[in-house]
Amino acid sequence: MKKTKKTVMTAALFAAAMNLVPSGAVEAVVSNDDMGTVFAADEPDSESVVGEVENDFQGVYGPPWMMLPESQWRGDVYEDGVIDAYDMVELRKKLLNGTESDWDAKRADVNGDGEVGISDMVMLQKYLMGQIDGFTEKAETQTTESTSGIKTEIVTTTKTVPVPVYGPPSMFD
Amino acid sequence: MLDVNIKKEHMKTLEAYRAGLMIKPQLRHLFLELTLRCNEKCLHCGSSCGDVSSEELTAQQYAKFLAEVKGDFGTKDKMLCITGGEPLLRKDFFDIMAAAHELGFRWGMTSNATLIDDSTARELKRVGMGTISVSIDGLEETHDAFRRTHGGWQRAMNGIESLLRVGGFKHVQVTTVVTHQNIGQLDELYKIFNEMEIDSWRIINIEPIGRAKQHADLLLTPEDYRYMFEYIRNKRIAGEPVTYGCSHYLGMEYEREVRDWYYLCTAGTYIASIMANGDITACLDIERRPEFIQGNILTDRFKDVWENKFEIFRKNLSEENEKCRICAEKCRCHGDSYHSWDFDNHEPQVCFKDILF
Numbered sequence: 374m375k376k377t378k379k380t381v382m383t384a385a386l387f388a389a390a391m392n393l394v395p396s397g398a399v400e401a402v403v404s405n406d407d408m409g410t411v412f413a414a415d416e417p418d419s420e421s422v423v424g425e426v427e428n429d430f431q432g433v434y435g436p437p438w439m440m441l442p443e444s445q446w447r448g449d450v451y452e453d454g455v456i457d458a459y460d461m462v463e464l465r466k467k468l469l470n471g472t473e474s475d476w477d478a479k480r481a482d483v484n485g486d487g488e489v490g491i492s493d494m495v496m497l498q499k500y501l502m503g504q505i506d507g508f509t510e511k512a513e514t515q516t517t518e519s520t521s522g523i524k525t526e527i528v529t530t531t532k533t534v535p536v537p538v539y540g541p542p543s544m545f546d
Numbered sequence: 547m548l549d550v551n552i553k554k555e556h557m558k559t560l561e562a563y564r565a566g567l568m569i570k571p572q573l574r575h576l577f578l579e580l581t582l583r584c585n586e587k588c589l590h591c592g593s594s595c596g597d598v599s600s601e602e603l604t605a606q607q608y609a610k611f612l613a614e615v616k617g618d619f620g621t622k623d624k625m626l627c628i629t630g631g632e633p634l635l636r637k638d639f640f641d642i643m644a645a646a647h648e649l650g651f652r653w654g655m656t657s658n659a660t661l662i663d664d665s666t667a668r669e670l671k672r673v674g675m676g677t678i679s680v681s682i683d684g685l686e687e688t689h690d691a692f693r694r695t696h697g698g699w700q701r702a703m704n705g706i707e708s709l710l711r712v713g714g715f716k717h718v719q720v721t722t723v724v725t726h727q728n729i730g731q732l733d734e735l736y737k738i739f740n741e742m743e744i745d746s747w748r749i750i751n752i753e754p755i756g757r758a759k760q761h762a763d764l765l766l767t768p769e770d771y772r773y774m775f776e777y778i779r780n781k782r783i784a785g786e787p788v789t790y791g792c793s794h795y796l797g798m799e800y801e802r803e804v805r806d807w808y809y810l811c812t813a814g815t816y817i818a819s820i821m822a823n824g825d826i827t828a829c830l831d832i833e834r835r836p837e838f839i840q841g842n843i844l845t846d847r848f849k850d851v852w853e854n855k856f857e858i859f860r861k862n863l864s865e866e867n868e869k870c871r872i873c874a875e876k877c878r879c880h881g882d883s884y885h886s887w888d889f890d891n892h893e894p895q896v897c898f899k900d901i902l903f
Binding site: 374375376377379380381383384386387388390391474487 | 547548549622716739740742743744745746747782783784785786787788803806
């Protein structure tokens with residue numbers, strides 16, 4: 374049976390909850406050959422996974438991410454519960470190699486236009502640089518030029534309204 | 547066990563969400579029962595399928611209906627769930643699914659896989675099948691006896707191998723219906739499936755519906771249930787892609803631990819189904835009573851039915867009897883799954899109170 378990042382994270386979650394020695398367990402699973410394609414070399418060290426589970430990744434601890442409000446997972450392309458530079462790396466991979474699933478695509482569709490493209494990278498970059506404070510359906514960028522020739526880029530956004538997505542995923546359940 | 551306080555918090559959010567969903571449903575899963583005919587005669591079949599005559603819609607009628615659904619709802623976030631009977635028994639199966647694929651629908655199928663070889667698997671890929679769930683209900687002898695089909699196990703396993711060999715599907719799942727007779731075989735089955743490149747193994751209990759009602763000896767005992775849920779949880783602790791199905795409220799101990807989501811029966815709120823004859827209902831596992839037929843796609847516009855009928859599925863069953871009404875868990879279980887509700891006695895046929903919680 375195929376192991377995925379999700380099954381590994383689930384195991385790590387249980388390990389943390391049961392106060393086992395989770396880092397070793399997680400490392401063992403992560404170092405499994407089958408996981409080679411899931412955890413690429415330029416991603417975080419496996420040692421940090423448990424800490425993320427315990428401290429940050431409440432999405433695993435609670436409902437699966439697809440059950441959380443959209444505002445809590447859009448842009449979290451790396452699926453670790455936080456939006457940071459790793460998501461930019463992962464998004465670049467998706468652009469080059471394509472997305473693996475529909476949910477995968479939803480996470481990567483940062484601007485919510487139904488497609489994964491370069492505009493998603495632009496928006497994610499702006500978010501990481503603090504130029505916008507959230508992902509919207511469409512952020513509008515307006516460039517103005519003062520009389521002295523200084524260009525100013527104004528990004529207009531509205532906060533994303535959370536849209537809860539509950540229920541079983543689109544399988545057969 | 548995971549953190550109970552966090553679970554409670556999430557379930558509270560879910561309760562509020564469910565209340566909203568009852569008022570404003572969101573069509574997501576549209577089940578199409580292509581036929582009642584089946585080349586197997588399973589003892590647990592909820593639809594009593596088998597060697598029976600089946601009133602069926604034509605490929606053209608499906609194409610017209612799906613075009614209408616696309617026009618009314620779009621195809622984004624919609625999934626067609628193809629079921630039967632055995633859908634592949636239809637000679638025009640690939641015509642129907644090619645039309646659905648061309649319209650842009652995502653689709654998956656439940657099948658016994660006995661009719662799948664490499665050539666069929668390639669055709670399934672061609673017409674856009676994304677996911678498939680194949681039934682394996684025990685080791686060979688048990689499976690064949692349970693499904694009353696000599697050689698069924700081997701043909702099903704060959705079918706799965708073909709699907710994996712051809713590849714390119716988003717998800718190939720095996721589903722096992724656990725009975726009192728096969729529950730002791732889970733470990734042996736795991737060893738077999740673990741050697742295969744399937745994406746997940748779904749373990750579900752036999753339900754007291756359809757033909758299974760006549761086979762009380764197959765139903766699980768309280769000890770069986772506890773064993774099954776503990777088995778699933780232990781596999782997930784080990785990082786295996788094993789999951790329970792969507793049915794039943796499991797209590798604080800097992801909710802979110804044996805599946806990736808909390809219990810929420812979405813019959814009639816996310817799910818609508820078209821029976822083989824075109825009748826519209828919520829979930830195909832629900833007892834087939836006249837009052838649950840909300841319309842027929844040959845005479846009614848599906849959108850009108852979905853938006854203006856279906857009230858019977860969008861209510862709290864837990865208000866219908868005293869036992870549920872005073873139960874502390876009713877805000878989380880709401881009377882449990884619609885398909886296992888006893889509509890004569892107004893009580894759940896499956897309730898895990900005093901078994902799991």
